[in-house]
Amino acid sequence: MKLCMYEEILRLMHQYKTRDSLPLIAEKFPCVSLNALGSIFSQDYQKKMRKTHYIHYSPTAVAKYYERFTEGLHNGEKNILITLSEELDLSPALLGRIVLEKHLSNTKYLGEAPPKSIVSQLMKEPSMIDDPLLATEIHGCIIADDHYGPLSDSIKHSIGHEYEFKLNNTLDRLGIAYIGEDQMRMKGYDKTPDVKLEVPIAVDGYVVNWIESKASFGDEHSHKTYLKDQFWSYWNRFGSGMVIYWFGFIDELDTNQDKGIILRDKFPEHVVKMDPSLK
Incomplete structure (x- = not known):
């Protein structure tokens, strides 16, 4: 694939923004397989997450996301993290990890950051999370995210x-x-x-x-x-x-x-x- 074609495909992906658009893009580029388009989409998505990672991990942002989550639980809301991730244009799995880290810091690690290995293990096996409501939310984030995180x-x-x-x-x-x-x-x-x-x-x-x-x-x-x-x-x-x-x-x-x-x-x-x- 020539670079100019790749750049045009990326432009259309940024215009449409969702993976559901890939069949439409495939119609414009019949020589490019859906597997190729899916891979390009996922790579671009992951690059975007890496570029904006520091913004969402700032103390202010983390506190804001965790407060929004706890308020949602108090109000009996469902799929809080998935809804918030859509508002933020953020990977559901990454948002789930951010909230899980904050939960562990508040409940088990006396304000300190939890070990990354522990967080990664819980993201792979959310049933092991001590809070069942948080576990359900994290599980939903993982299942909803096929571009980033454990499922990806x-x-x-x-x-x-x-x-x-x-x-x-x-x-x-x-x-x-x-x-x-x-x-x-x-x-x-x-x-x-x-x-x-x-x-x-x-x-x-x-x-x-x-x-x-x-x-x-x-x-x-x-x-x-x-x-x-x-x-x-x-x-x-x-x-x-x-x-x-x-x-x-x-x-x-x-x-x-x-x-x-x-x-x-x-x-x-x-x-x-x-x-x-x-x-």
Whole structure:
């Protein structure tokens, strides 16, 4: 996907604002899959949450949100946090976490911030929250939020496994030998791609020693982050490799081919297997 198309898709998403608009956007861009549009929407949503995170975590904002929640409980309201999140244009799961942290600070930690690990565990298992009304509200926030928070993480994890399985099946079908992350970790590697090929292959004239599967769209922010945190580490350890962004990527980001990292949006139809005796 060219950058200009990506920017136009983002413009329409900002205009429509909801995920329900994706089928309408798909009509304007029939060459772009709904999976790609969904990934672009989620990435943009998460970027917006990161940019505004500090505003909602200010002491004034936290006190205001918690007061609004407790007043709502006193008045017998339902879905207080979801309603408030819509008013604030804020992730329901993030708002739920903010209110949960404030509740724990007030009730268990004598005004101090609760440990992040405890908060994360309660967000994953809201039934463990001591206040049943708050537990119900938090559970509602998690279920309502498929872009941010525990449900979003579970969805991404599940889809990631699905496409790793797809990659492994393709390699098995083609008779390309490889080892996976678990085997590499057993050998002592701390940074591991999804698969390391036992014998390199060639794709469009480029040698591929490893393959990383990304069940997402490759935008500028995510790709730069992956390069820094993952891909160059793989390159240092294993040589040149290939990244598959299954939901597409911005074409202009594929700038490291000559340095040893190529991008694709599917497993290539034509690969050249090297003679194992030449390894």
